[in-house]
Amino acid sequence: RSGEDIESALARETQEELGIAVNNAQFLLRYVIRNAYESELVYLFKMTYNGPFRINREEVEVGRFWTFFEAKKMIGQKIFTPNLEQELLLLERMKVV
Numbered sequence: 001r002s003g004e005d006i007e008s009a010l011a012r013e014t015q016e017e018l019g020i021a022v023n024n025a026q027f028l029l030r031y032v033i034r035n036a037y038e039s040e041l042v043y044l045f046k047m048t049y050n051g052p053f054r055i056n057r058e059e060v061e062v063g064r065f066w067t068f069f070e071a072k073k074m075i076g077q078k079i080f081t082p083n084l085e086q087e088l089l090l091l092e093r094m095k096v097v
Contacts, residue, residue, distance in 0.1 A: 006043050019054025022047065028096060035082045042087070046096060068097040 001009070011022045025047040033040050055063055066074075068091070075085045091097050 010043070010045060017056055017059040019052075019056065020049055024048065028094070029090075031090075033083050033086055035086070037081075038083065040083055044087075044091075068092075 001012075004012070007025075010025060014020055014022050025045040027043070028046055029042075029044040031042055031044070033042055068088070071080070071088055072092070074080060075088060080088075
């Protein structure tokens, strides 16, 4: 939302989409990711949460939880957006996972 700082946006979106309160998110990185289809300014945070989740079906059409290694095996299979595939590889290079 216009004028909203990134931490407030993180808390709002996480609450709206997953029904959880952000209380221990660790900022990792800010970067721009580009490909032939889109360009995104990304703020990357890391947070541990063991549930429960309340998925808001008005905000999230479909969802699934993946381990990093499950997701990495799907790179190139046209399941994820090109940006997400790049982000998974970035997380691995950063040794976040």
